[in-house]
Amino acid sequence: MKKLSARRRHPLAAVVVLLLALAATGGLYAAFAPAEKAQADSSSQSLAIDEGKKLFAVGCSSCHGLNGQGTSDGPSLVGVGSAAVDFQVATGRMPAQQPGAQVPRKKTVYNQSEIDQLAAYVASLGPGPVVPTPDQYQPSEDKVTNAEQVAKGGELFRTNCAQCHNFAGKGGALTDGKYAPSLEGVDSKHIYEAMQTGPQNMPSFPDTTMPEEQKREIIAYVQNTNDAPNPGGLSLGSLGPFTEGLFSWIFGLGTLIVIAIWVAAHTTKAKKS
Amino acid sequence: MSTASGTNSGASKPASTRAKPANKAEATADWVDGRLGIYSLAKANLRKIFPDHWSFMLGEICLYSFVIIILTGVYLTMFFKPSMAETVYHGSYLPLNGIRMSEAYASTVDISFEIRGGLLIRQIHHWAALVFVAAMFVHMMRVFFTGAFRKPREINWLFGFLLLCLGFFDGFFGYSLPDDLLSGTGIRFMEGAILAVPLVGTYIQMFLFGGEFPGTDIIPRFFTIHVLLIPGIMLGLLVAHLILVFYHKHTQWAGPGKSEKNVVGMPLMPVYMAKAGGFFFLVFGIIAAMSAIATINPVWAYGPYRPDQVSTDAQPDWYMGFAEGLIRFMPGWEISVWGGHTLNLGVFIPLMLFPLVLVAIAVYPFIESWVTGDKREHHILDRPRNAPVRTALGAAWISLYLVLLVGGGNDLFATHLHMSINTITYMVRVGFFVVPVITFFVAKRWCLGLQRRDKDKVLHGRESGIIKRLPHGEFVEVHAALSQDDLHTLTSHEQPEPLELPAETDENGVARKAGVVAKTRTKLSEGFYGEGNQIAKPTSEEYLEITSGHGHH
Numbered sequence: 085m086k087k088l089s090a091r092r093r094h095p096l097a098a099v100v101v102l103l104l105a106l107a108a109t110g111g112l113y114a115a116f117a118p119a120e121k122a123q124a125d126s127s128s129q130s131l132a133i134d135e136g137k138k139l140f141a142v143g144c145s146s147c148h149g150l151n152g153q154g155t156s157d158g159p160s161l162v163g164v165g166s167a168a169v170d171f172q173v174a175t176g177r178m179p180a181q182q183p184g185a186q187v188p189r190k191k192t193v194y195n196q197s198e199i200d201q202l203a204a205y206v207a208s209l210g211p212g213p214v215v216p217t218p219d220q221y222q223p224s225e226d227k228v229t230n231a232e233q234v235a236k237g238g239e240l241f242r243t244n245c246a247q248c249h250n251f252a253g254k255g256g257a258l259t260d261g262k263y264a265p266s267l268e269g270v271d272s273k274h275i276y277e278a279m280q281t282g283p284q285n286m287p288s289f290p291d292t293t294m295p296e297e298q299k300r301e302i303i304a305y306v307q308n309t310n311d312a313p314n315p316g317g318l319s320l321g322s323l324g325p326f327t328e329g330l331f332s333w334i335f336g337l338g339t340l341i342v343i344a345i346w347v348a349a350h351t352t353k354a355k356k357s
Numbered sequence: 358m359s360t361a362s363g364t365n366s367g368a369s370k371p372a373s374t375r376a377k378p379a380n381k382a383e384a385t386a387d388w389v390d391g392r393l394g395i396y397s398l399a400k401a402n403l404r405k406i407f408p409d410h411w412s413f414m415l416g417e418i419c420l421y422s423f424v425i426i427i428l429t430g431v432y433l434t435m436f437f438k439p440s441m442a443e444t445v446y447h448g449s450y451l452p453l454n455g456i457r458m459s460e461a462y463a464s465t466v467d468i469s470f471e472i473r474g475g476l477l478i479r480q481i482h483h484w485a486a487l488v489f490v491a492a493m494f495v496h497m498m499r500v501f502f503t504g505a506f507r508k509p510r511e512i513n514w515l516f517g518f519l520l521l522c523l524g525f526f527d528g529f530f531g532y533s534l535p536d537d538l539l540s541g542t543g544i545r546f547m548e549g550a551i552l553a554v555p556l557v558g559t560y561i562q563m564f565l566f567g568g569e570f571p572g573t574d575i576i577p578r579f580f581t582i583h584v585l586l587i588p589g590i591m592l593g594l595l596v597a598h599l600i601l602v603f604y605h606k607h608t609q610w611a612g613p614g615k616s617e618k619n620v621v622g623m624p625l626m627p628v629y630m631a632k633a634g635g636f637f638f639l640v641f642g643i644i645a646a647m648s649a650i651a652t653i654n655p656v657w658a659y660g661p662y663r664p665d666q667v668s669t670d671a672q673p674d675w676y677m678g679f680a681e682g683l684i685r686f687m688p689g690w691e692i693s694v695w696g697g698h699t700l701n702l703g704v705f706i707p708l709m710l711f712p713l714v715l716v717a718i719a720v721y722p723f724i725e726s727w728v729t730g731d732k733r734e735h736h737i738l739d740r741p742r743n744a745p746v747r748t749a750l751g752a753a754w755i756s757l758y759l760v761l762l763v764g765g766g767n768d769l770f771a772t773h774l775h776m777s778i779n780t781i782t783y784m785v786r787v788g789f790f791v792v793p794v795i796t797f798f799v800a801k802r803w804c805l806g807l808q809r810r811d812k813d814k815v816l817h818g819r820e821s822g823i824i825k826r827l828p829h830g831e832f833v834e835v836h837a838a839l840s841q842d843d844l845h846t847l848t849s850h851e852q853p854e855p856l857e858l859p860a861e862t863d864e865n866g867v868a869r870k871a872g873v874v875a876k877t878r879t880k881l882s883e884g885f886y887g888e889g890n891q892i893a894k895p896t897s898e899e900y901l902e903i904t905s906g907h908g909h910h
Contacts, residue, residue, distance in 0.1 A: 231451040232455070234452045235451065235452055235453060235454045235455050235456055238456070239456060239660070242538060242663070242666040242668065243663075243665065246538075246667065247666075247667050247669055248669055250669045251538060251659050254670070255772060256670060256768055256772060257669070257768040257772045258778070260778075260779050261775075261776065261777035261779075261780075305452070309658070312452075314655070315470070315476065315655075316655055317480075317649060317651045317652050318650055318651040318652060320652065322655070324539065324670040324671065325532075325654075325672045325674045325675065325678075326672050326675075326766045328487065328651075328654070328675070331647070332491055332647070333491050333675070336484065336491065336643065337418070339643050340418050340488070340492070340639075340640060340643055341411070343636075343639050343640075343643070344411045344414040347414065347632060347636055348410055348411035348414060349411070351409055351628070351632075352623075
């Protein structure tokens with residue numbers, strides 16, 4: 085320390101201290117300063133929003149208002165997020181055909197790039213659930229992992245979904261003409277988005293209550309139910325004992341009665357003994 | 358029976374006086390007969406005559422499907438574990454791999470996927486059960502609409518009714534055994550119904566389940582009831598039912614040569630032995646084909662039962678559907694009595710209506726014989742149209758049953774007809790009271806219309822389809838006269854007179870007041886046979902007047 089204290093009055097001491105102070109401040113700033121936002125595709129993003137706004141004005145604003153603020157005919161879209169738009173428009177539910185208990189799934193009106201533009205516009209109104217990426221919603225391709233996902237997904241499905249959608253995802257009735265639709269032929273992405281956003285009468289299952297992994301497991305189960313062959317023969321719609329009853333009456337007893345009539349009509353003369 | 362006196366003579370004959378048996382078979386038969394008296398039994402019954410009609414074979418369908426159920430059921434008991442002990446599944450059905458479940462459920466899945474032929478046998482067992490109950494239902498309706506329940510067959514009618522009810526319950530217990538999500542929901546439904554019984558409900562529930570729902574006792578208990586208790590009783594009743602059919606002899610349709618004192622038809626041996634034997638295999642074949650074609654109760658898809666899970670479309674098998682309907686259309690009334698005791702009327706009233714719906718049809722033979730005062734034996738069947746009130750009551754009962762079935766399946770009607778489930782439930786509530794009444798009047802009118810048509814046919818003949826042009830240009834259809842046989846068949850039924858109130862004064866001139874019961878009975882009798890409730894059948898005078906002389910048209 086003696087050396088240091090001996091040179092503190094050196095004419096260049098002030099310069100050295102200044103240099104050290106500047107290096108420390110700069111280093112700290114570099115370490116703690118917030119990273120700059122990636123602005124690479126800002127122009128294409130704002131272009132999509134602009135295009136989306138035009139599409140919105142033509143196809144959606146009559147019910148949802150010119151700025152998506154909602155009217156008496158349709159809810160506000162501020163904060164619903166791009167996932168909700170992608171689900172509603174890509175499954176054909178939106179634009180709605182007519183008011184009713186529930187808006188049904190129908191032929192899609194927009195193509196995917198238009199849907200993306202609409203989604204970008206609505207997402208710009210306020211933050212909300214974002215359209216998922218394939219690695220979020222695709223169950224594992226690996227056979228063993230997939231089977232595990234199906235098994236776990238089955239349990240989750242029976243706990244969270246089957247009370248409305250039926251054990252095999254065939255859909256079911258709700259009050260006053262509302263219903264839980266069938267999950268047959270529904271895109272995995274749309275199932276994910278539905279769980280994320282809770283469209284129409286469906287409750288939403290955000291990641292805080294149902295983590296991404298569980299959503300994938302449920303999707304794996306639904307895919308398996310839709311695609312796997314039924315071991316017992318015709319499934320009769322997987323609607324439970326109701327259709328089984330109809331089948332037993334019409335095919336079973338019906339055929340047996342026809343046979344009984346046939347047997348009774350073909351008889352012999354008894355010989356005297 | 359008539360040959361009872363001959364029973365001993367064959368057996369007690371000294372062996373020396375008999376001719377030597379011609380061959381081994383005869384010797385064996387002789388040996389057996391000497392010990393069991395088979396010969397006279399066979400002689401009396403093998404040539405027993407049965408009339409021929411397809412509707413008399415409905416009971417056979419019941420019998421054969423019952424046999425199929427027992428055979429397949431025995432096979433299933435060899436692999437089924439009636440236990441609620443928890444296990445983790447690691448079998449070949451991957452979608453259930455690693456899932457916790459009861460041994461009952463695991464063994465049912467194993468029967469379906471590991472045991473050779475297990476799935477087919479399971480499906481045969483279940484399909485045969487549905488067909489069995491459906492066939493009993495139709496068989497009972499045949500007996501009802503033809504009046505075959507009348508004296509001397511009232512007891513046998515009750516036996517049949519008990520078989521139907523036991524079939525309902527055994528089916529329900531069987532449905533509950535696999536411990537899958539659907540059957541557990543069914544048991545939960547039953548538990549709720551038991552709990553709704555005032556005062557004793559909770560005690561019965563605790564006793565039955567051995568604690569809180571679901572506990573670990575219910576599956577083993579249901580298993581014993583399902584495979585031992587109820588089938589045992591049913592087997593006994595079935596034998597009694599068949600013995601009575603033999604004893605009473607079979608009913609027959611009216612026709613030339615047929616009377617209340619004879620049975621016209623074919624002998625059991627060889628005609629019906631061959632027919633019935635063949636028919637058994639046809640029934641087995643159809644049920645096996647159904648089981649090979651279509652899934653029933655896909656337990657692997659339902660998943661194991663957990664009280665926190667449920668699937669929509671949770672219905673019972675069809676025969677219990679009317680109980681489901683009663684619960685679903687009933688408003689959820691709940692009242693509080695005596696400071697805090699809940700009376701769950703929304704469940705308790707349906708629970709009381711459930712036996713009433715069934716008993717209504719069971720007691721009908723006794724009501725009819727009381728109303729009509731008819732205590733005679735009947736072996737000739739009624740055509741449904743010739744008993745309009747009975748037919749209309751039966752149709753009303755069926756319509757009630759169907760309305761309740763719609764109520765039980767209201768969710769599926771809602772989704773498949775794109776209707777509101779609430780609308781369907783309100784319709785069922787109204788329909789429960791209105792539809793049977795409308796059905797009654799429509800069916801009765803229909804019967805009377807058919808009676809008029811029969812009368813017309815007897816008097817004017819059958820429409821031949823040949824159009825004749827008369828000389829003055831008029832077109833008429835030529836009617837062909839019926840054969841004597843057909844005339845007999847169409848006019849042989851009796852048309853009873855309604856009961857009359859006893860005279861207001863007796864022979865000594867003392868006023869005698871008819872009681873309320875007698876008055877009601879007379880009123881009802883009037884409703885059965887009074888004016889406008891049956892079309893007077895043509896008399897021979899009418900017939901002669903119309904057919905004599907001028908050509909009829």
